[in-house]
Amino acid sequence: MNRLIALSLLFLFAVGAHAQRAFATLDRSTVAVGEGVGFSIACENFQPSNTPRLPFIPGLRIAGAGSGRSFQLGGGQQTSTLTYNFLITPNKTGTYTLPALSIPSREGVFKTQALKLRVVAADSNEKKGGISEYAFMRLVVGKNTAYVGEPIPVEIQLFLQNGRYSPPELTAEGFNMSDYPEPKSSRAQRGNSIFQVRTFQTAATPVKAGQLQIGPATMDVVLKIRQNQRRRSQFNDPFEGLLTRYQDVPAKLEAKAHNITVKPLPTEGRPAGFNGAVGQFTMAAKASPLEVTVGDPVTVNIQLSGQGAVDSLNLPKLEWPGFKSYEPSISSENADPLGLSGTKVFEQVIIPENDTLTEVPKIELAYFNLEEEEYQTMSQGPFPLKVNPSARPVSIPNANTSQSGDSGAEDAPQRSDIVWIKYDLGTLGQATPLVSRPTFWLLQSIPFLLWIGALVWRRKSEAIAGNPRLLRKRQVNQRTREGMGRLEQLADENLALEFYTELAELLREQLGLHLDIPAEGITADVVDGPLGQAQIEPDTRDTLRRLFTASDAASYAASQSTAELRASLADLEQVIHELN
Amino acid sequence: MSLRPHSRTVLARLGQALGLLLAVGTLHADQAAFEKANTLYKDGKHAEAAEAYQELSQTGVSANLLFNMGNAYFKAGELGRALAAYQRALHLAPRHPDIMVNLRIAQRKALTEPLPLSLRQQWLRKLSLGEWTALASFCGTLFLILLTVRQVWPASGASNILWTRLSAVATAVATLLLVMAVSNFSGDQRAFAVHDGVVVHSNPVEQSPELFQATDGMEFLLLERSGDFVNVRSGNGSVGWIRASDIALTHP
Numbered sequence: 001m002n003r004l005i006a007l008s009l010l011f012l013f014a015v016g017a018h019a020q021r022a023f024a025t026l027d028r029s030t031v032a033v034g035e036g037v038g039f040s041i042a043c044e045n046f047q048p049s050n051t052p053r054l055p056f057i058p059g060l061r062i063a064g065a066g067s068g069r070s071f072q073l074g075g076g077q078q079t080s081t082l083t084y085n086f087l088i089t090p091n092k093t094g095t096y097t098l099p100a101l102s103i104p105s106r107e108g109v110f111k112t113q114a115l116k117l118r119v120v121a122a123d124s125n126e127k128k129g130g131i132s133e134y135a136f137m138r139l140v141v142g143k144n145t146a147y148v149g150e151p152i153p154v155e156i157q158l159f160l161q162n163g164r165y166s167p168p169e170l171t172a173e174g175f176n177m178s179d180y181p182e183p184k185s186s187r188a189q190r191g192n193s194i195f196q197v198r199t200f201q202t203a204a205t206p207v208k209a210g211q212l213q214i215g216p217a218t219m220d221v222v223l224k225i226r227q228n229q230r231r232r233s234q235f236n237d238p239f240e241g242l243l244t245r246y247q248d249v250p251a252k253l254e255a256k257a258h259n260i261t262v263k264p265l266p267t268e269g270r271p272a273g274f275n276g277a278v279g280q281f282t283m284a285a286k287a288s289p290l291e292v293t294v295g296d297p298v299t300v301n302i303q304l305s306g307q308g309a310v311d312s313l314n315l316p317k318l319e320w321p322g323f324k325s326y327e328p329s330i331s332s333e334n335a336d337p338l339g340l341s342g343t344k345v346f347e348q349v350i351i352p353e354n355d356t357l358t359e360v361p362k363i364e365l366a367y368f369n370l371e372e373e374e375y376q377t378m379s380q381g382p383f384p385l386k387v388n389p390s391a392r393p394v395s396i397p398n399a400n401t402s403q404s405g406d407s408g409a410e411d412a413p414q415r416s417d418i419v420w421i422k423y424d425l426g427t428l429g430q431a432t433p434l435v436s437r438p439t440f441w442l443l444q445s446i447p448f449l450l451w452i453g454a455l456v457w458r459r460k461s462e463a464i465a466g467n468p469r470l471l472r473k474r475q476v477n478q479r480t481r482e483g484m485g486r487l488e489q490l491a492d493e494n495l496a497l498e499f500y501t502e503l504a505e506l507l508r509e510q511l512g513l514h515l516d517i518p519a520e521g522i523t524a525d526v527v528d529g530p531l532g533q534a535q536i537e538p539d540t541r542d543t544l545r546r547l548f549t550a551s552d553a554a555s556y557a558a559s560q561s562t563a564e565l566r567a568s569l570a571d572l573e574q575v576i577h578e579l580n
Numbered sequence: 581m582s583l584r585p586h587s588r589t590v591l592a593r594l595g596q597a598l599g600l601l602l603a604v605g606t607l608h609a610d611q612a613a614f615e616k617a618n619t620l621y622k623d624g625k626h627a628e629a630a631e632a633y634q635e636l637s638q639t640g641v642s643a644n645l646l647f648n649m650g651n652a653y654f655k656a657g658e659l660g661r662a663l664a665a666y667q668r669a670l671h672l673a674p675r676h677p678d679i680m681v682n683l684r685i686a687q688r689k690a691l692t693e694p695l696p697l698s699l700r701q702q703w704l705r706k707l708s709l710g711e712w713t714a715l716a717s718f719c720g721t722l723f724l725i726l727l728t729v730r731q732v733w734p735a736s737g738a739s740n741i742l743w744t745r746l747s748a749v750a751t752a753v754a755t756l757l758l759v760m761a762v763s764n765f766s767g768d769q770r771a772f773a774v775h776d777g778v779v780v781h782s783n784p785v786e787q788s789p790e791l792f793q794a795t796d797g798m799e800f801l802l803l804e805r806s807g808d809f810v811n812v813r814s815g816n817g818s819v820g821w822i823r824a825s826d827i828a829l830t831h832p
Contacts, residue, residue, distance in 0.1 A: 297688055326691055349691050418655075418685050419678040421621055421648040425614040428640030429672075431832070435713040435762055444717060447724035454731035 020046045022103050022110035027186035028199055029115075030140040030155060032122040033093055036189040038065070039086040041101065041112055044079060049104045052084055052112075059092040059119070087189070090119040133193070134225060135160045137168070139217045139255035141204075147263050149278035150370055151178075151203040151309050151340050156217050156255065159188060159195040162246075163223040168200050171257070174212040175204040181337040203338040205309060209264035215257030223249045265368055269375050273316050277367035279308015285380035287360045293388045293417060294355050302346045302363055302380070308370070310334060310342040315365060322357045323350040355389040469516070476513045480506055480576060487572070491565040499565050500554035503572055507547060514579045524548035540578045543571050610639060618648065626655035643673035650682060659690040659797035660772035664828035667770055671830065674705050690797025695815050701768065704761050712761040716754040723747040769802040771812055771827040778827070780820035784809035791820045802829065 027038035039062075041052050054062050065085040072079040090096070098115045120140070135158070142153035152175075156168045170177065183198040204214055224246045265278070285302040292298055304313050311332055319325050326349045334342035350360070360383040369376045434440050464470055483506040490499040512519030515531050526532055527544045536544070550568055554560065617632035630652035637645060650665035666683040673679060687694050697705070707715070726744045773794035781788040784806040794800075800812035800822070809821040 297691065418651055418682040421618055421651050422644035422678075423615075423618060424644055425611055426642035426644045428610055428642050428645070431637075431641050433709045433713070433762075433765065435709065435758065440713070440717075444720070447721045447728070451724045451728045451731070454728045458731040458734075 020044060020107060020110065022046075022101075022112045024098065024101065024112040024115055026098070026115050026117060027184075027188070028155075028157065028197065030118040030120060030138075030157075031090060031188070032120055032138070033090055034122070034190065036087045036089045037117070038186060039088050039098065039115075041084045041086075041103070043082045043084075043103060043105075043110070045081075046105045046107050046110065047082065049106065052101050052103050054086060054088075054098065054101070057096060057098070059090060059094060060096055060117075061089045061091060063087045063089075088117065089189075090117070093119050093121050095119070134223045134249075135163065135195075135221050135251065135253060137217065137219055137253040137255045139170075139215050139258060141214050141258040141260065143260070144258070145261045145263065146206055147278060147368065147370065148206050148209055148265055149276055149309070149368070151205045151279075151338070152214075152260070153338060153340065154202050154204050154214060156200040156202075156219075158183075158198040158200070158219060158221075158253070159190070160198070160221060161193060161195055161223070162225075163221055163248075165198070165222075166220040168217050168219045170202070170215065170217045172204050172212075172214045174208050174210070174262070175206055175214065178203040178205075178338055201338055203309075203340055205312075206260070206262040209262050212260045212262050213257045214260055215255060217255040219253045221251050221253055223251055225249050266373075266375075271366035271375055271377055273364060273377075274366040274368070274375060275314055275316060277308065277313055277365065278370060279306055279310075279367065280369055280371055281306035281308060281313070281365070281367055281378065283363070283365060283378040283380055285363050287381070287383040287385070290360075290383060291386040291388070292352060294352055297349045297351050298360065298385065300346075300348045300350060300360060300363070302348070303343060304346075304365065305343040307341045308367075309339065310344050311339045313344050313365075315346050315348075315363075318348050318350065318363065320350070320361050322353055323360075324353055325350050352385070352387045355387045357385055357387045359383060359385050472513055476509045479509055483509075484569075484573070487569050491562055491569055494560075494562045494565065496554050496560045496565060500551040500568070503547065503568060504551040506572065507544065507551075507575070510576055510579050511544070524552075537578060540575060543575050547571055547575065610636065614645065614648075617652075621648065621652055621655070626652050630656055630658070630661070641668070641672070643669045643676060643679065646672065647676070647679050647682070650679075650686070654682065654686050654689075658774060659686055660774035661828045662686050663690065663772045663797050663799065664770070664830055667830040668832075670705075671765070672708055672710070674708050686797065690795070692795060692798045693815055695770065695799050695801055700760070701764055704757070704764050707761070709761055709765050712754075712758045716751070716758040719747060719751040719754040723751045766831075770830040771800045771802045771810060771822070772829075773798040773800070773822070774826060774828050778822060780812070780814075780818070780822055781809070782820060784811070784821040786823075788821070791818060794822070800827070 021044050023042055023044075025040050025042070031037045039054070043052075051067075056062075063086065065087045067082065067084045070081050070083070072081070088098075096117045096119065098117060100114045101112045103110045103112070118140075137159065138155075138157040140155040140157065142155075146152050154170070154172075156170065158165060158168070167180065180200045180202055183200045186197045186199070188195045188197045206212060226246055282305050283302065284305075285300065287298055287300045289296075289298065300318065302315060304310070304315075311334070315328070317325070318328075328346045328348040330344065330346055332342060332344040334340075336342070360381060362379050362381040364377055364379040366375055366377045368374070430437070464474065483502055487499060487502055487506075490502060508519040508522040511517075511522050511526065511532075515526070515535055517526075517531070524545050527536065527541050527548070532541060547568060613632065613636045617629050617636065620626075620629035620632055630649060633645060633649035633652055637649065646665050646669035650662045650669060653659075653662035653665055663683065663686050666679055666686060669679045670676070670683065704712075723744070726747055730744065773796055776793075776796045778794040778796075778798070780791045780794055782791050783789075794814075798814070800814055803811040803813055803819070805811070805824070806821070808824055810824050810827065811819065812822055812827070813819045
């Protein structure tokens with residue numbers, strides 16, 4: 001467990017490679033006079049030496065609203081954020097700049113970015129009283145004047161104390177509207193009331209010139225209003241406020257329209273290749289590989305970045321003489337949710353059709369620069385290109401050149417032709433993987449069966465070693481098998497003395513085993529003793545007695561025929577059989 | 581009728597010799613067919629060479645055979661079949677630099693992006709399935725041998741518990757990796773469109789609506805088969821049905 005904790009701590013420290021930065025955020029960028037808006041300064045992965053403060057700004061009332069710390073672990077990084085919150089309440093209309101703040105810390109000085117806060121007069125429909133006490137909405141349009149094709153940021157703010165709402169509907173004839181991303185949530189104080197604010201952002205791009213209108217915007221809401229605020233019971237009902245506390249009141253909110261003057265793009269100085277790009281953009285391009293064989297592809301990568309409708313940017317068709325062009329693959333990444341800035345990447349494959357080509361031609365894109373209010377053209381290239389003829393003699397390597405040094409995977413981007421065929425067939429195998437073949441599992445089972453066999457053998461050996469009677473029985477049986485063979489031989493050779501000595505030995509061993517007494521010293525008396533009488537059949541006792549007597553007699557007069565010895569051997573076999 | 585022991589021995593020897601001759605003969609025939617296909621390739625008869633390699637692959641496959649087959653298809657302008665052959669070759673020899681080079685060139689020429697591989701798949705493909713199998717088999721056999729030795733000669737040095745434990749851990753890890761490799765092999769079957777304009781349908785019938793058309797060499801992940809159609813997923817996540825004859829598979 002301790003190891004686990006230590007490893008976890010090590011991991012936490014290991015992933016602690018983090019970036020330190022400070023940034024400021026505003027809940028909303030446009031507010032009405034008298035309406036509080038949240039402002040936060042976040043310090044990521046550093047501890048400020050002192051609490052950051054906003055300077056005095058005439059027209060704004062700034063109050064501290066506490067601080068909080070949060071931790072986040074994700075993407076292999078640990079982020080600790082210390083956030084200082086402020087409530088800004090404007091008391092005059094205008095556009096205010098919340099300046100960049102320098103925040104000193106032990107690691108150095110971190111700087112936030114400056115933010116703009118637009119303060120507008122409250123609309124007439126926001127005035128206190130009536131339904132606006134519970135909900136109202138506001139339409140904020142970023143500009144009053146724009147060019148055709150210039151995206152205008154638009155915000156619809158819904159202020160709602162408690163209730164549900166449907167998506168907003170915005171009338172904007174003569175504009176292309178982008179989709180609403182997920183609305184942003186914040187809180188606002190207005191008088192003594194706290195409102196939940198949902199901010200819907202979109203971008204309106206004018207498609208024609210003239211006096212146009214954005215709005216009005218409408219929203220259907222269902223307000224949750226405390227019933228006792230509307231109609232209090234004349235009786236003193238103790239359950240009032242518990243069972244019927246809220247009432248649903250449907251309402252339609254509306255925000256006034258804004259007039260926009262849309263100017264046409266100037267015709268003077270318009271480049272021939274202009275295809276409607278409006279904004280401020282930069283271009284980066286590269287082509288690779290720059291040495292190819294006729295018919296091999298060259299990839300041209302063009303990256304357009306900047307402010308404006310990035311998604312709608314289009315490259316002029318790259319159709320150059322001597323090149324075959326394919327449809328480009330396009331990807332775009334927006335830096336903001338409305339797509340008003342970002343990057344669009346075009347990856348175009350072109351194929352040189354002859355070896356006289358020496359360059360990938362210049363790539364140009366004309367656009368209307370909104371800041372300069374003039375047309376500009378950006379370009380990249382041309383890129384020098386070497387095209388080898390396709391009938392170039394192919395160097396045929398020797399057989400088995402698969403491991404040749406010039407054929408590493410890293411060389412792939414530089415190679416224009418495939419590596420030559422192999423001359424060694426190699427071992428032909430089945431297409432079925434080894435692991436799916438029955439023969440593999442059959443072979444694999446051999447060591448397993450060996451182990452099982454060894455396990456059984458070991459268990460059996462241990463069982464015998466732990467059982468002295470069984471062990472003795474095995475030893476006696478072994479001794480008997482050997483002794484019987486010997487007796488056969490002695491009988492054949494008519495060696496009576498040795499025969500009976502051996503026979504008596506075997507008898508003693510068998511009797512000792514049967515009666516569970518030591519074999520040494522067993523005589524005919526044991527057979528007739530209490531143990532023998534209890535455990536040996538009378539007939540067997542007779543035979544035993546006879547065999548012992550014959551054995552004793554042989555030690556005095558060892559002269560018997562082979563037939564007599566064979567008879568004794570038969571008796572012995574019978575006794576052994578009966579005792580077992 | 582019973583044969584005398586001497587006759588039986590002679591017959592057994594003859595059988596063995598015949599088997600050996602057949603094996604040698606087959607090997608010789610395979611090598612001859614391979615060389616013939618190579619000659620066709622050298623003579624610029626790439627389509628015929630591809631066909632010859634394909635025919636030989638019915639007998640058995642090797643990395644070099646599939647590599648040459650990929651080359652022949654590539655030169656014959658059949659990028660889908662070339663990509664499938666290179667991928668098959670790579671399954672057998674995953675670290676072969678020449679196969680990787682030619683595969684990349686074919687992918688570039690096909691103008692389609694190969695399906696991305698997860699980090700786990702990339703790691704598992706450092707060894708072929710045969711190599712993973714051999715590794716797991718070796719570890720397992722070693723472990724079982726050590727267990728057997730412990731049973732038979734309990735007092736021997738081989739019965740050292742440390743070695744047994746180490747081999748047990750190695751077996752467990754190797755087996756787990758083998759299972760992952762098998763799962764990756766069987767669950768990640770690729771298909772390549774074999775000509776331009778391969779129609780991807782919404783359902784496994786010819787009359788069903790067309791979703792899009794694939795170009796030669798476009799790579800798909802095979803999901804299932806249904807009659808003459810296979811269910812595939814393209815790199816951008818589109819799922820549809822393609823006639824089986826319009827694709828080349830990495831696990832034919």
